[in-house]
Amino acid sequence: MKVRFWGTRGSLPVSGGDRQIRKRLKETLKIASGKHFVDEQAIETFIDEQLPFPVRHGYGGNTSCVEIIGDDGRSVICDMGSGLRELGQAVLAHHGAGNSREYDFVMSHVHWDHIMGFPFFTPAYIPGNRIRVHGCHDIVETALRRQQSEPCFPVDFSQLSSEISFHRLQPGEPAEIAGMTVLPILQPHHGDSFGYRFEQNGKTVVYSTDAEHRLEDKRQIDAFVEFFRDADVVIFDAMYSLADMISVREDWGHSSNLIGVDLCHLAGVRHYCMFHHEPAYDDATIHRVLSETIRYEEISREGGQPLKVSSAYDGLIIEV
Amino acid sequence: MNVHVFGDVTVVTPSGRIDHNSAEKLHEMLLPVIRTQIGERRVVVLDMADIPYMSSAGLRVLMLASREAKKEGGRVVIAALQSDMQEIFEISRFNMVFDTFDSVRTAIASISPNSLAAFESG
Numbered sequence: 001m002k003v004r005f006w007g008t009r010g011s012l013p014v015s016g017g018d019r020q021i022r023k024r025l026k027e028t029l030k031i032a033s034g035k036h037f038v039d040e041q042a043i044e045t046f047i048d049e050q051l052p053f054p055v056r057h058g059y060g061g062n063t064s065c066v067e068i069i070g071d072d073g074r075s076v077i078c079d080m081g082s083g084l085r086e087l088g089q090a091v092l093a094h095h096g097a098g099n100s101r102e103y104d105f106v107m108s109h110v111h112w113d114h115i116m117g118f119p120f121f122t123p124a125y126i127p128g129n130r131i132r133v134h135g136c137h138d139i140v141e142t143a144l145r146r147q148q149s150e151p152c153f154p155v156d157f158s159q160l161s162s163e164i165s166f167h168r169l170q171p172g173e174p175a176e177i178a179g180m181t182v183l184p185i186l187q188p189h190h191g192d193s194f195g196y197r198f199e200q201n202g203k204t205v206v207y208s209t210d211a212e213h214r215l216e217d218k219r220q221i222d223a224f225v226e227f228f229r230d231a232d233v234v235i236f237d238a239m240y241s242l243a244d245m246i247s248v249r250e251d252w253g254h255s256s257n258l259i260g261v262d263l264c265h266l267a268g269v270r271h272y273c274m275f276h277h278e279p280a281y282d283d284a285t286i287h288r289v290l291s292e293t294i295r296y297e298e299i300s301r302e303g304g305q306p307l308k309v310s311s312a313y314d315g316l317i318i319e320v
Numbered sequence: 321m322n323v324h325v326f327g328d329v330t331v332v333t334p335s336g337r338i339d340h341n342s343a344e345k346l347h348e349m350l351l352p353v354i355r356t357q358i359g360e361r362r363v364v365v366l367d368m369a370d371i372p373y374m375s376s377a378g379l380r381v382l383m384l385a386s387r388e389a390k391k392e393g394g395r396v397v398i399a400a401l402q403s404d405m406q407e408i409f410e411i412s413r414f415n416m417v418f419d420t421f422d423s424v425r426t427a428i429a430s431i432s433p434n435s436l437a438a439f440e441s442g
Contacts, residue, residue, distance in 0.1 A: 215380045221340070242376055243413035246383050258376040258412055266340060292411040299404050300375060302337075 001203045001320040002069040007062030007083020008312040010276035014061040054283035060314025063113040074178040077105045078207045084117030100128030104178045107135035109193040110143035129162035136194040141166045187211035189253040204231040228267035236260040238274035257293045271308040327435025330357040335370035338378030347381045354385045358394035365427045369400040399427040
């Protein structure tokens with residue numbers, strides 16, 4: 001299995017803006033000071049080897065869209081955030097617009113940031129393509145039709161030329177999608193959200209975003225520990241600091257980097273990937289949170305197996 | 321968990337590693353003490369010298385203790401964090417929520433200088 005991240009930001013797409021560009025330029029010029037580049041390759045090498053990740057790449061600004069790719073090449077797309085636009089363009093560039101394809105989506109929920117990419121998903125406009133949307137909510141189709149209707153969008157949902165169907169999943173009941181076993185779980189979030197556990201050929205990936213894990217609810221915590229049990233990768237809503245999550249942002253529906261580490265340790269997870277980044281954070285802040293979370297994992301490990309900690313970014317591919 | 325009163329400051333000293341399994345016990349022990357003590361004095365100093373580690377579940381208990389104190393117009397401050405706990409406070413941003421002091425003595429000296437004599441005389 002492979003995981004490819006097309007959108008990793010929470011709530012709202014962000015762009016770096018002029019201040020971020022200026023900050024990166026200053027940082028780059030400082031590091032490049034006195035250096036001489038003989039050719040383009042030397043510049044590429046300098047960028048790759050000398051510039052820190054937040055300067056040379058950054059975490060990206062698209063909202064939730066993650067592709068879980070099975071061993072046979074078929075995939076399931078988790079959520080339709082703004083990252084979906086690029087996924088659609090990439091598929092068309094690779095396979096050609098004339099070749100009909102099948103697309104399977106699973107939906108965590110239908111809040112705006114998780115569906116806003118669909119009107120810009122070009123394959124939906126192409127006859128012959130088949131799109132299956134799976135989810136536990138009964139309002140997925142309604143939400144997609146509403147966002148793509150007057151006065152919100154100029155092309156009505158009914159004008160999409162692909163064949164689109166909707167399939168209801170039930171929490172706790174595994175389903176077979178694109179050659180993977182997919183198990184949904186109900187998550188605490190306004191209007192509910194659902195996490196998904198993907199299994200194939202002995203490998204497991206969990207997609208669990210937009211979930212506020214309440215530490216006081218031991219039964220719920222234990223249920224998530226079992227849901228994450230022995231997973232190879234857990235993609236986790238780590239939007240807030242712990243202090244924010246349980247004080248000023250309590251009931252906002254999101255979790256914290258530290259709770260993710262604790263749950264993954266309890267569940268024996270191998271790789272914890274932080275996701276749904278706070279849109280107010282710049283790249284340097286997300287990078288700092290990553291370093292701090294790696295340190296927290298070291299402190300809290302207590303002789304257990306090391307947990308790999310990473311922070312998702314647009315374009316990241318994880319080989320499972 | 322030890323509780324000592326020095327003048328108008330209460331010092332509470334929990335101990336042990338506080339994780340997912342032990343946080344509930346801390347909750348059961350600490351919250352009643354906070355309620356009782358804040359009713360009589362305005363400030364509780366949590367002496368963390370015997371806490372080597374606290375997970376998110378343990379930190380939540382501290383937040384609840386602080387809320388409980390604030391409801392009664394009082395406050396909880398933190399003293400004597402071990403080095404790992406100092407880091408955990410920074411990583412969790414609890415250092416931005418709680419006033420922290422190097423030692424119980426410096427906490428009392430800052431909060432209630434009049435209580436310092438009682439502390440130093442034991």
